[in-house]
Amino acid sequence: MSVSKITIFWFRRDLRFEDNTALYYALKDKYPVLPLFIFDRNILDELDNREDARVSFIYDTVKSMQKQLEDKGSTLLVRYAKPMDVWQALLKEYDIAQVYTNRDYEPYAKERDQTIDKLLSKHDVSFMSCKDQVIYEKDEVLTNAGDFYKVFTPYKRAWLDKLSRTEVNPLPSALRFDNWYQTKTNGMPSLEDMNFKHSSLEIPDSNVDEKLISNYDKSRDYPGLQATTRLGIHLRFGTISIRKLVNQTRKLNDTFLNELIWREFYMQILHHNPQVVDKAFKPQYDNIPWRNDEEEFQRWCEGKTGYPIVDAGMRQLNAIGYMHNRVRMITASFLTKHLLIDWRWGEAYFASKLLDYELANNNGGWQWAAGSGVDAQPYFRIFNPYSQTDKFDKQHEYIRRWVPELDTEDYPEPMVDHKEARERALNIYKKAVGKN
Structure with a gap:
């Protein structure tokens, strides 16, 4: 010793x-x-x-x-x-x-x-x-009744109000200190020792692009643009400081700051409701008789649904470990509503692929898409992949990048009809959960 x-x-x-x-x-x-x-x-x-x-x-x-x-x-x-x-x-x-x-x-x-x-x-x-990994944790932003917030907008108001009255000052670098235990190197196991190989996937850098963030509200919804920060993996593993990021960006763009607040909103939901990891936040949504067709799930995973915006998103995820946030919502809605496949299947697939995977965010986003989560979209709101494409990728810049065989006989027909799938989902959800 x-x-x-x-x-x-x-x-x-x-x-x-x-x-x-x-x-x-x-x-x-x-x-x-x-x-x-x-x-x-x-x-x-x-x-x-x-x-x-x-x-x-x-x-x-x-x-x-x-x-x-x-x-x-x-x-x-x-x-x-x-x-x-x-x-x-x-x-x-x-x-x-x-x-x-x-x-x-x-x-x-x-x-x-x-x-x-x-x-x-x-x-x-x-x-x-x-x-350390949040500005405000678990019980620091509560309602007047002392309960956790279940709706994002009032949580955001309380969060911002607290921030306006709080100094969020980053601390000095630990390398300035000399109080380190002086000892020889102990080496470290190799990836091979742990039965892993080095990945060839490119990791986005941790630089904060202030110009990009300044335009975030205008461009973030267009997947064909390079308009998101890709900082998720660095927040996940703490290679950047959330305090420094908030200080650097809080005056630049409210929409970008909102995304950081969503992250903390979902974290406090997970803290207070650990059961959401494998159960619906709204228990009645566990009554949905999911179809869970394994072949259809596989087509969704591989990006072969016949819906170009969905397929582009899934192929982007499979290729680089990232999917544009707007397209995450579209692909999640498609799986849970068009195909009536359990959100837990999609959540697990994203968890296995996303470089920026965060349990709280991923779970919150999937339950939002399925209608089962806190502050979720209502079950009768079902994304139309065609109108989403017209709004956010009208020239098919994003789609053609990931689905080069579009408009050829190699591209599959749509696996379901949008109108019929929408009606099916509405009927099944309504029977399972009532008018919500």
């Missing part, structure tokens, strides 16, 4: 040195800080794609961070195991005074942290957690 007491900082969804809340406070405390990252087998062993670009992104980021720490005479401990096994070993190897980390709000993460906290407390090690 190490001779002197140390603090361990546990990196998770906060892979940066700049403006990292718990890391900042750990380094200001009295014990030298040894940082840790765990490639969690509870998560990684469940992934089907052994070239998952998100794993490659995390790996490359962690490797870069380890090199920066080695330049300061310290290191980043990197382990590939189940968290409980890692912590049991660390408690034997080091005299740990305290553990710092930033909070995560997803059900698995909350359960994991409770388990580790119990283990550490048995060894008289304090477990300190901080807010």
